Amino acid sequence: MIVQKRALIIALLAVFCSVQPAEAGVLTPPENIIKASSKDYPNVKTRHFQGISSLAVSPEGRIWVTWYGGPTPSEDKNNYAVLATSGDNGKTWQELMVVDPDGPGQLRAYDPQVWLDPQGSLWWFWAQAVAYGDRAQTWAMAAENPDDKAAGWSEPFHIAQGVIMGKPTVLKNGDWLMPVSDWAGRISRSPNAATAAAYISESEWAGESFTLLGTALVPIKDRSFDEHMIVEKKDGSLWLLARTKYGIGESFSEDGGKTWSRVSPSDIKHPSARFFIRRLNSGNLLLVKHGPINEKTGRRDLMAFISEDDGKTWQGGLMLDERKKVSYPDGQQTSDGKIYITYDCDRYGEKKILMAVFTEKDALAGEAVTEDVRLRVVISKNPSPKPYEPALPEPAAPYAADKFDFDDNSNESPVNFSRPAEVKPVDGGDIDTLEIGARIWSNRKYVFSVLPEKIKGKKFIRSKIEKSKAKAESQGYVYVIGKQKAIEEELLKQGFEKTDIPQFIPFAVKGQGSYYRYDTVSVYQKYVEKGDTIEYGKWGITLVSRS
Incomplete structure (x- = not known):
């Protein structure tokens, strides 16, 4: 049934x-x-x-x-x-x-x-x-x-429409409250979309049916991924804590989760990342977060705190892992009093899934005072991490020139290839030749499908799509293939000028879509001195020397 x-x-x-x-x-x-x-x-x-x-x-x-x-x-x-x-x-x-x-x-x-x-x-x-x-x-x-x-x-x-990123809360009356986040409101950016929701599985039907009970509105300017958790306070009210752009927001319900106050900043300082809060066997609250209670750190210094007054104040602060790139704690206390917390470390490098074990006494003391403490227990990791090498797709067939209304740039500055500067990548990146089929970025599968004859055969820096940084090793001109309506304004502010090379669309991936007008690029140039830095955001391609 x-x-x-x-x-x-x-x-x-x-x-x-x-x-x-x-x-x-x-x-x-x-x-x-x-x-x-x-x-x-x-x-x-x-x-x-x-x-x-x-x-x-x-x-x-x-x-x-x-x-x-x-x-x-x-x-x-x-x-x-x-x-x-x-x-x-x-x-x-x-x-x-x-x-x-x-x-x-x-x-x-x-x-x-x-x-x-x-x-x-x-x-x-x-x-x-x-x-x-x-x-x-x-x-x-x-x-x-x-x-x-x-x-x-x-x-x-x-179970429900949305994402469950926190553990259910079992209320005193036996009902289960499920913290469900409907990201559709976050995507549509509707000012009326309430994303941090509570689904209920009533005690009589616990685990058999789940229905939407109520939602807490996160102001659109603050909305992140919610990742909320719900605590039933000792007075019977409900306390919802959610991840926001500014850190941890809070909302309250006095009617069992049907209606909630607007999510507003809590007193707990935290980056925009998941945290973990749970009622312990003693009746106290456990909070696992990044850094001290009154400090907003990055995703490092994962610490455990105890509240003996239902979340008004927090004590202790056991350091679980002080390294960078540690995040997303979750866990459980067992009947013998041990607290088990899992988290990740370096998702794209060593890709570690880790565990910490301790007790309430250790968290309250801010140091290991029992023999139960075990830190950085490895659950899983990549045994031999290697750089990701995506398979290169075939370049798509070139687009018909009359399909798009390109600017011929004939009124722009003449491109000057007589004195190209020698340019080297900074913070990663390798050098390759501009040719059909060459991969454009190190972390994307796109390859060149179209190139103007004037720049074919020249060298370019293959960097990540999000950011490019290079340094001039000599005087001369440096050139950037830049996406218009994306980095053109940034380049012009830095002293670049648009050249007379006609606009074009450099790529399309076979079997994964077509050419789109918003991927139109132009070629920009700037005269630089030795030691000058060339840096810009998403997305462009830097040429490094003559062919």
């Missing part, structure tokens, strides 16, 4: 959300749940991205951790959710399976979460979406025996 109800809900969602054929997969159970024993399992050695982990511990102490990764260094259609477990208190770990909704297709699985419910069942949540940032749907599988590695998982079933 429950399965039939869920199937009906999915069908209704497909109608009310006006899902297009390409997006229908978000409302369809994933086709690919790949066991680690399968020859098709995506081994960690093939991953160029992994992070955003979540942790839960079974009643008998089996640890479960989930995160997501992919074969490309990006949050994109290739992402899949990973599930791993340890039966020896974290000494060894075994990956069990991944959810990859449609294999190499457009659907991605991401932002997974594991949670132990009051009855001792383990829940594995993940989001499915067509592309990064698109409207998502949360799916789940439940296991009735999480003490066993096999666990006995259910078939995937639908």
Whole structure:
């Protein structure tokens, strides 16, 4: 009966959300749940991205951790959710399976979460979406025996529209509140879109039905990914904490989550990143965040604090990991008082998923005072990280010249190739030849499909698309192929001038789209002195010398 109800809900969602054929997969159970024993399992050695982990511990102490990764260094259609477990208190770990909704297709699985419910069942949540940032749907599988590695998982079933990035909160009356974020409002930038939502699974039907209860409005100027968590305070009110652009925002509900105050800045200083808050066995609150309570740091100095007055003040501050690039804490306290926290480190480099173990006493003291403390326990990492080398696509057929209304730039400055400066890349980048089929940027698959004859054969810096920086090793002219309406104003302010080389569109990827007018470029030039720096943002291509 429950399965039939869920199937009906999915069908209704497909109608009310006006899902297009390409997006229908978000409302369809994933086709690919790949066991680690399968020859098709995506081994960690093939991953160029992994992070955003979540942790839960079974009643008998089996640890479960989930995160997501992919074969490309990006949050994109290739992402899949990973599930791993340890039966020896974290000494060894075994990956069990991944959810990859449609294999190499457009659907991605991401932002997974594991949670132990009051009855001792383990829940594995993940989001499915067509592309990064698109409207998502949360799916789940439940296991009735999480003490066993096999666990006995259910078939995937639908939970809610949106993303669950924090653990559910079980209220005193037995209701479950699920923190769901609907990013559609964030994308559409509608001033009336309330993104930080609370779904309810009422105690009588806990785990069987989930309905939208209420939403907290995040002002559009502050809106980030929400990643909110809900605490039931001792007076019965609800306290919602959410990630915003400025750090941690807060909202309150006095009617069980039906209505919420507008999200506004909290007193907790924090960067725009996920944090973790949870009620402990003692009744005190645990907060894991970056840096001291009253300092806004970057994604480093992951610390644990305790509040004995329901969040008014915070004490202690156990340093879990002081390194840079540590982020996204999540965890659980077990019945013996141990606190288990997972987080990631260097998602695109070593790609580590880590765990810290401590107690409330350690967090309150701000140092290890018990023998239970274990830090930087490795759950997963790439054993031999190598730079990502994307396969080069074939260049698309050149566009018809009469298809676009190009400017011929005949009234612009004559290009001067008589005295080119010698230019070398700064902060990475390599040098290649301007020719059809050459890859343009080190972190994108685009290749040159069209080049004017005047610049063919010249050298250029292959940098990342987001930023280019180079230094002149001699006097002379430096040239930049720049996207108009993107960096033209930036180049002109730096003293560059547009040349008389006609506009063109340098690339299109075969099988991945067509040429678009907004990718039109011109060639700019500037006379520089030895030692001058050439630097600009997204996107352009710097020429370095004569052919």
